[in-house]
Amino acid sequence: MDIAIIGAGLAGVMVARRLHEAGHAVTLFEKSRGAGGRMATRRTEGFAFDHGAPYFFAESAGFRAFLAPRIKSGLVARWRGRFVRLTADETAHAVDQERFVTVPAMNALCKTLAEDTPLRTQVQIAPIQKPHELHDSDGNALGRFDWIVSTAPGPQTAALFGDLAPVALAPDHMTGGFTTMLGFTQAPEPGWDVAEVDHPIIASIIRNSAKPGRTGDGAAFVIHARSDWSEPRIDEPPEAVQPLLADAFTRITGIDAGAAAYATTHRWRYAHAHAGLPDGCIFAPEVGLAACGDWCVGGGVEAAFHSASALADHLTE
Ligand SMILES: Cc1cc2nc3c(=O)[nH]c(=O)nc-3n(C[C@H](O)[C@H](O)[C@H](O)COP(=O)(O)OP(=O)(O)OC[C@H]3O[C@@H](n4cnc5c(N)ncnc54)[C@H](O)[C@@H]3O)c2cc1C
Incomplete structure (x- = not known):
């Protein structure tokens, strides 16, 4: 056929x-x-950002069997990172859930397949x-x-x-979201690699450069806005929402977003299926x-x- x-x-x-x-x-x-699709990677001078799916889970036997030879070959890696949930009072609670990434970037799996x-x-x-x-x-x-x-x-x-x-x-099957990418030449250290955040604007922050198989001296952060915050403003230009996301990042992490050597924001019109x-x-x-x-x-x-x-x-x- x-x-x-x-x-x-x-x-x-x-x-x-x-x-x-x-x-x-x-x-x-x-x-x-x-x-790659939504398993997307953006490369810019000195930084790489997986600005779509940051990682994935593997619950079923079928998916784990598909991943097994790819883990062996090094295309997929288990990310043994520091995962936390940051509550409104800024307490970090460790989250223990097995996560996988593809190496050297999230689009590598689709490119190889x-x-x-x-x-x-x-x-x-x-x-x-x-x-x-x-x-x-x-x-x-x-x-x-x-x-x-x-x-x-x-x-x-x-x-x-x-x-x-x-x-x-x-x-209404799917919702969209904004994702801000910040690259720092002097790598700040927030004390975690992934923070799921209880916040009105931000859903999660990922220290992309901490994933397995990533190289480079700087630090690349990927900041995902909440869907319920993004949806009502999804037609706004990404540049217009970027200051709000950058400001929230600074407040949550204590890292000055204004010191980033690279900053951009991507709009996902259809990010998540429900x-x-x-x-x-x-x-x-x-x-x-x-x-x-x-x-x-x-x-x-x-x-x-x-x-x-x-x-x-x-x-x-
Ligand atoms: C911000 C964000 C965070 C996410 N977080 C997670 C997570 O933590 N864990 C997780 O498991 N998943 C996460 N996901 C979801 C995950 O990325 C998707 O579930 C998965 O990648 C979907 O794959 P797919 O092949 O179904 O669709 P897609 O990856 O969307 O592929 C569809 C492809 O079709 C192409 N296309 C569309 N229209 C046309 C056309 N007219 N002509 C030609 N090509 C076209 C698109 O360009 C795209 O490449 C996230 C996604 C986003 C955006």
Whole structure:
């Protein structure tokens, strides 16, 4: 079969790999410059920031079995960091929960999994008008496919499928958020590596440079705003919310955000999924459309893995 896959995040590269291994002709289309999706890494002079998923959990036997050889090869590492919850009175309580990261950056897992699959980057797929036919956002025809698989976040998949959508997708299925990145040449030491914070604006702060396999002399901090704070202002420019996040960072950590050598803020319009679909994926042979992604299972990297696995099982049956 000829299969087009939209999106090269974990779900897209996983399903592509499974179908490629089963002997199908697969092409991945990704609108950004490379694989990774929300397992994203931004590099700038002297600093690297994993500004999407900072780490992930592995609860299920299936996901742990998938990770095992990759832990052995060094692509995935267990992060034995100092994890705390900072309460409103600024007390730090240790949090003991096993977390994993990919090495040397969070986008490395998707980049490695995509190695054997034809990947066309910087191609934004336009809403699908006719079953089996794909066009880019400039109107160029990309070919006819037996299957078109979307792994774009739920609301974007709903827009891509339009009237052809085989199931209704709730528009409030996912929430967005702002993420501020601060790079310091003189590395300050807050006494922890990840702080989940009881705060009206900030959800968590990650000392990115403390993760396994990261190099460099400075310190890179990633600050995730709360979804419920971000959502009402999600259309504001990231530069407009950055001073609020930087100021909150300074108050929480005692580290002067104004001393950062690098500072920027990213808007995630769709960051977190809050619900799933009954089957964990969409599979509609009558229109040759399928979909998978974290939002089909309930959110997070492990959910993206399970949704991709469920869809690959259907498509290879
Ligand atoms: C700020 C933040 C914090 C997070 N924290 C955690 C965490 O602590 N733990 C955890 O497990 N998970 C976390 N996550 C969620 C995790 O990143 C996702 O669950 C996972 O990466 C989803 O993978 P996916 O393949 O389903 O989707 P995505 O990674 O979103 O992949 C979809 C891809 O489709 C592409 N695309 C979309 N539309 C088009 C189009 N029209 N044409 C071409 N390409 C298109 C996108 O560019 C993207 O690359 C976080 C995410 C964010 C943003």
